[in-house]
Amino acid sequence: MEFRRELIIKPFEEKISIREPIMLIGSCFSDNLGEKLKHNRFNVSINPNGIMFNPISITKALTSYITSHPYDHSHIFKTQEWWTSWDHHTRFSHSDPEELLNMMNRSLRDAHSFLKRTRWLVITLGSAWVYQLENGEVVANCHKVPTDKFRKKLLTVEEVLSSLDNLIHRLLIFNPGLKIMFTISPVRHLRDGFVENNRSKSVLIQSVHHLVDKFAGLYYFPAYELVIDDLRDYRFYAEDMVHPNYQATEYVWQKFTAATMDTASLKLMQEINLVNAAKAHKPFQPDSEAHKKFRQKQLDMIRRMEKEFPFIDWEGDLDHFRDQ
Numbered sequence: 001m002e003f004r005r006e007l008i009i010k011p012f013e014e015k016i017s018i019r020e021p022i023m024l025i026g027s028c029f030s031d032n033l034g035e036k037l038k039h040n041r042f043n044v045s046i047n048p049n050g051i052m053f054n055p056i057s058i059t060k061a062l063t064s065y066i067t068s069h070p071y072d073h074s075h076i077f078k079t080q081e082w083w084t085s086w087d088h089h090t091r092f093s094h095s096d097p098e099e100l101l102n103m104m105n106r107s108l109r110d111a112h113s114f115l116k117r118t119r120w121l122v123i124t125l126g127s128a129w130v131y132q133l134e135n136g137e138v139v140a141n142c143h144k145v146p147t148d149k150f151r152k153k154l155l156t157v158e159e160v161l162s163s164l165d166n167l168i169h170r171l172l173i174f175n176p177g178l179k180i181m182f183t184i185s186p187v188r189h190l191r192d193g194f195v196e197n198n199r200s201k202s203v204l205i206q207s208v209h210h211l212v213d214k215f216a217g218l219y220y221f222p223a224y225e226l227v228i229d230d231l232r233d234y235r236f237y238a239e240d241m242v243h244p245n246y247q248a249t250e251y252v253w254q255k256f257t258a259a260t261m262d263t264a265s266l267k268l269m270q271e272i273n274l275v276n277a278a279k280a281h282k283p284f285q286p287d288s289e290a291h292k293k294f295r296q297k298q299l300d301m302i303r304r305m306e307k308e309f310p311f312i313d314w315e316g317d318l319d320h321f322r323d324q
Contacts, residue, residue: 027126050089053126
């Protein structure tokens, strides 16, 4: 008797290589996936503006990376004791407005350079609900400003398509070799309400599939469906019953690597996992001869990998075992 239906994901026609840069932008799922890629020594840029959820703000951020127009004082405002920006996450906050602008423009320059040369762009949409200021501007983050300062609105499929369709054209002109992967965040925005969350996700899903069907070089990875329809159980959520827990994110990661990674990258990741496991090892007697031999064995292995895979920065791994 079967009590579950597993989602079988068709492998991507074009696979990701560990040699290729990857930019990830969008909801906290982008951060989670990006950190796993980074842990496996991929060259990644993760949310240069910080976490964002709605497609309008994501479009605005990516457009700013293309144009690279510097931010000035007109782009920031003060709330309580902090200067911040409607286009950035709260991690872009500072008591000094000049320091904040330096942070924002440094991140902008890095994002412009990375997007120009990246091979893959992973866009994770979290919600179709947006918050607008009196002038109609959609904000990426409300920064704990009172809610009466905003108008809450559910985007239509047409509005999402209009924004993303234009963005994709600009991205492919800016970086003709770019491959774009869409995902829908499996995080449930239940503060909006159960029904409202489902309405939001349905707008995003409908929009993304329309774009993937329209453009060559666009892909969809079903992270949302893996958690909602495949795992389909509250035991795979954290205590808040909103965010997927460790087991769920590991399951999605395994499905992601199997469907999207090329064979050479998967093989190298197995060796990298050995290095990561060795780094996590806590010696019982760090000054013993046995541990010295262990350290030397790891250094020899990493130096061999450094020669074989020079496109990866191994200095942090070497320093770890040298410092011990």
